[in-house]
Amino acid sequence: MSILANPLYRPLFEILRSARNGIVYGGKLRFSHALVINLLYKSGPLLPRMKSVFEATKDHAQVLASFAIIYKIAVHFLQSDAVLGRKNLRLTKFLAGCFGSWIVYSGHFNLFNGGITHQITLYCFSRVLLALGKILLDKYLVCFQPSFINYQGDTMLYKNLNGHQQRKLKNLIYNKSWKYFAIITWGLVMFVYDYKPQYLQSSLRHSMTYIYDVEMDTWDTWREFLGI
Structure with a gap:
């Protein structure tokens, strides 16, 4: 049996896949936005501006990937029989979202770009x-x-x-x-x-x-x- 099809490793691959998708989505979204802002509304040498574009892209991808990893790990942990089990899926996802946000978006640990975490959080709040x-x-x-x-x-x-x-x-x-x-x-x-x-x-x-x-x-x- 392929390791990808082995149910024993399925939770791990789900976590890695979510992180990968977070990196791809965050990278595409932030790169295009930062590139347009830097080229149209900022002046100065091109190299430093492009460096800031890649920095913003990396930070955005890092935020989405980190939250995906922490959230998925928390979901699998809370779904274990020793904690909440699989009968409280909505509560599980709510608590996992809160836990992931506490680490990534709240700024409590000062690990991520505050401007980007604020933007993402405010965007989500309106929706x-x-x-x-x-x-x-x-x-x-x-x-x-x-x-x-x-x-x-x-x-x-x-x-x-x-x-x-x-x-x-x-x-x-x-x-x-x-x-x-x-x-x-x-x-x-x-x-x-x-x-x-x-x-x-x-x-x-x-x-x-x-x-x-x-x-x-x-x-x-x-x-x-x-x-x-």
């Missing part, structure tokens, strides 16, 4: 917040069976809507939720940037300065105005 809103909506619709008025003016319970109508209703609420989320988020971003900009994450602050703080800029020619 998780929206996902939790959708989960709560689904639970509410199923448990309380609210009524709605259709285009003909008839009152209908949620459970009496067909599949297409239920999906259309959910998408309508999702879109409205996103609308208000976006409005409040950007209102707060612009308020904080005007009130206490030093508290914003550095890359966000720099991009906002570049885009919005143009009141004192002067341009003598169209070439200067267009930046060419």
Whole structure:
């Protein structure tokens, strides 16, 4: 039997595969982002800028790979019969995620690039917040069976809507939720940037300065105005 097909080594190969995928995904994502930022918005010799691109790529890949390794190890440990077993899979994954984040993302051990761990965590937070809103909506619709008025003016319970109508209703609420989320988020971003900009994450602050703080800029020619 091939070692790859041996169930005895399966957990180890799952951990290594997750780490490999973290390296590949983090490397591709950060390299393209850092390359564009350095080439378009930074000046100076090319070699130091390219070095910073590779450093950021390495740091991002290291963060994702490290969390994958720690998370998978924690899952296998918690699933053992001596701990939680396999009956509490959701609790197991939640605890493993918390443990991995404590080591990698929290900054408690100061092992990883703080800027990158902050960016990843804030990115995930916005997605998780929206996902939790959708989960709560689904639970509410199923448990309380609210009524709605259709285009003909008839009152209908949620459970009496067909599949297409239920999906259309959910998408309508999702879109409205996103609308208000976006409005409040950007209102707060612009308020904080005007009130206490030093508290914003550095890359966000720099991009906002570049885009919005143009009141004192002067341009003598169209070439200067267009930046060419």
